[in-house]
Every structure is written in structure tokens, then in C-alpha cells.
Amino acid sequence: MTIRITDGMRYEATIRNLFVANTNYGEAMTRLASQKRINRISDDPLGVSQVLTLKQANADVGLYSDNIGQTNSWLAETESKLNSAMDLLVRASELAVSQASATANASSRKIASREVDVLLDGLLSLANAKLGDRYLFAGTRTDTEPFRRDYTAAAVDGPYAAPENTYQGTVTKGGTYTGTENRTFVVKIVKGGDEGEATYQVSRDGGKTWSAESAAGDLQNTVDLGDGVTLDFSAGEFGAGDIFRIEAYAAGYYRGNAEELRVAVGKNASTPYGVTGAAAFTAQGGGEVEVFQVLNDLKKALEDNDAQGVADQIDKLKAAQDQVSLAVSRCGVRANRLEIARNNLKDLETSLAQRISDLEDADIAELSVKFSAKEAALQASYLVATRLQNASILNFFD
Secondary structure: OOOOOOHHHHHHHHHHHHHHHHHHHHHHHHHHHHOEOOOOHHHOHHHHHHHHHHHHHHHHHHHHHHHHHHHHHHHHHHHHHHHHHHHHHHHHHHHHHHHOOOOOOHHHHHHHHHHHHHHHHHHHHHHOOEEOOEEOOOOOOOOOOOEEEEEEOOEEEEEEEOOOOOOOOOEEEEOOOOOOOOEEEEEEEEEOEEOOOOEEEEEOOOOOOOOOOOOOOHHHOOEEEEOOEEEEEOOOEEOOOOEEEEEEEOOEEEOOOOOOOEEEEEOOEEEEOOOOHHHHHOOOOOOOOOHHHHHHHHHHHHHOOOHHHHHHHHHHHHHHHHHHHHHHHHHHHHHHHHHHHHHHHHHHHHHHHHHHHHHHEOOHHHHHHHHHHHHHHHHHHHHHHHHHHHOOHHHHOO
16 A cells, blocks of 8 residues: 655644754753753652652751741840859858858948848849840740749739630639649630530640540539639630630749740750749749848848848858859750751751752753754754755756
8 A cells, every 4th residue: 555645744744843842942941041850840740749848848947947046045145144143142142151250240231231132133133134025034924024022922813714715704713822833724615505514624734734624514613723723603605615814823932934935946846945033043943942032031131130140041042053053054055955956957958958959950961962952953853844845846847
């Protein structure tokens, strides 16, 4: 069977080949201009998916590094304030030693008491220091001034209802707080309904952990939060998820909490930074003494010309110095830990960037060779098309 190749078929084949050569040339030019192997999803769908995943991971690593960087100034300021507090305590110890001796008298102790009063003001200023609008030593209550100059009795603030709560009834607190550290109590409604149907849970640590769910109808009775604090709810309709908070403060000088600020250093990973006022200046956070109490007792003993009372504070002042010194050391340890984490993140960021480059970037030398080949193919296609256009049977007649 004879196959006849018509002029139309030749023209169609030439145009088709010219289109393919032009497309290949355009793609090669795009890759050479962008220096990227992948410029659109169709270039490598699986590679695009991998690149997007790696870029998101790289962005997360950058965010973690930035978070760690922001803690540097916090740690530096915290350490500076603690060192200044140490200087004040050293001076208080010098006064206590000198005024507990037999050479001191009522007049010298009176003068020393005035200096201790100044030291108290200085310590209060340091303990209530801020970085920006956040208190350094308030724990996670960074918007609360952490220390008072004078001893205060145990207190309970609130209750505070969340703005989005459904319940519109009255909540009344009761009892006297007997705890030894500051706490945030939270009551959360689990099952909604009226007071005979609704159930609740209680948290004693600001919502980190919760008690077992109560029985239906328990809201008709007084809710015992623990440590002497209670709540009473009037009749009303509760919504699931309604929240009520109570801030409880132990007797003493501190109004922050013992919860440490934490910074994210990886997915589902965080580390503490800074130091709470509870740990540095009170007996709540594992310390031995209430630093403000020691200075107040020293001041009173000096005012009363009580040599034994002054002597009794010497060991306590030493314990206070050790307590603050430990807090300074903790700042250094945490700064080192965060620097190690930051360096590890930088290494990971470099590794991810290399993996992205391996997937996404083109081999310029190889691409240049391919581009030259595509260009030659396109030029050849144009040449064939030109000759085909000029081909005619008339060219063979004399």
C-alpha cells in the first residue's frame, strides 16, 4: 500500500515540531533565568510538595531562633537587677555585723536603720523592675507589680468571669486563703444547663491541670476550691466552657506567682528563661528566707537598739545573699542553654536551606548545555519551516 505524504501533512508536522521546540526553548530559558529547576507545580509535583514542607520547617526554625533572641535582653536585665540586689544585701550585712558589736550604740544604730530603710526602697525598686511594660520578677503574671514593701495578709481577688461566658448570675467568693504560695484557681463549666444540671472542673494552677468532673447539681452547693477558698453561684443558666478565675495571694510580700516564663525552642519543646521573684526573694519558690522580711526585721532591731535582734539577722542576710546568688547563677545557666539551642537551630536552618536548594535549584552548567541544545533545535526548526514554505514544483521548471 502506498502512503501519500501531502503538503498539508508536511506543514502540520513542521508546525507541530516548531511548537514543541519553541516550548522546550522557553522552558529552558525560564530555568536559566530563574536558576531554578522547579518554577511551576507541573515541573515536579512531588518536589514542589517537599520544597513547601521544607520551607515551612525553615520558617518555623527562624521563628524559634527569633524567640530565643528576644530572651537575651530579658535575661541580661534580670541578671543586672539581681546583681544590684546582691550589692544591697552585702551592704545590709556589713551594717548588721558592725551594729551587732559592742562598740555600736543607740545613736549609730539609729543612723544605720535609716540606711537600711533606703536599702529597702532600693530593693523594692529592683524587685519591681520592668522590661518594657512587663515586670521581670512576677512569674507569668507579668502585668502585676510583684512586691510590696510591707507585709500583707493573705488575700483573694475576684472572681473574674470570662467575657464570653453565658452565665449571667452572681458569683460570690468566701473563706480565707491558707495556702503558702500564690495561686490562680479556675472553675470551668463542663456540661451546660441550670445549676441542677451543669457540671464543672477545678484547676489550682491556672488551668494547666484539672480535677475530676463534678456530679450534676453540685453547683447548687458551695464549691470548695481548696486552701480555704470557696465560691457560691446564684441560680442561672451555665454554658459549657464558661470560665471563672480567682487570684489567691499567700501572706507576705509577693504578688506574682512561682510559674516560670518559657520560650518555644522547637516543636512541642520549650525551656524556662528568667527568674521568678518567688525564687529570688521569697521562701515560696524554694528559697530559705523572705528577703524583705529580713531587712524589715533588721531595720526594726536597729530602731529599737536591740543588739541581739541585729545579730539574729546576720545569718539570715547570708542566706538571702545565697538565695539571690543562686538566682544569678540560674540566669547564666539558662542563657547558656538558650545559646546552645539557638546554635542548634542555626545549624538546622542551614541544613534545611541546603536541602531546599538541592531540590529546587538548577545545575547551571548542565542547564547551559541543555539551553544551547534547545536553542539549536529551535533554529533548525525555523530553518526547516522556512525551506518548506519556499518549496514549490515551479522551482524545478527552467
